[in-house]
Amino acid sequence: MEDALRLSEASLRAIVETTPECVHVMASDGTLLSVNLAGAAMAGAPSVDLMLGRNFYDLVTPDDRERYRAF
Numbered sequence: 001m002e003d004a005l006r007l008s009e010a011s012l013r014a015i016v017e018t019t020p021e022c023v024h025v026m027a028s029d030g031t032l033l034s035v036n037l038a039g040a041a042m043a044g045a046p047s048v049d050l051m052l053g054r055n056f057y058d059l060v061t062p063d064d065r066e067r068y069r070a071f
Helices: 002-018 037-042 062-070
Strands: 024-026 032-035
Antiparallel strands (some): 024 032
16 A cells, blocks of 8 residues: 555655746745745746745745635
8 A cells, every 4th residue: 555655655756856947835824835936936936946845926926926826
């Protein structure tokens, strides 16, 4: 069972890390907990590590923030 779980996690991680779209996980306050390379590139960050712990809404233009919060 643990082997199947590890394989499933590895498969999901590979999909998320190689997709050309932004995939992120954030806390209810907007803090980025996880982001893939595509998401970091879209934000102009040189690495994923520089994104973690930042607030997602700080990366969104002021005109679009309310729309993201409502979503």
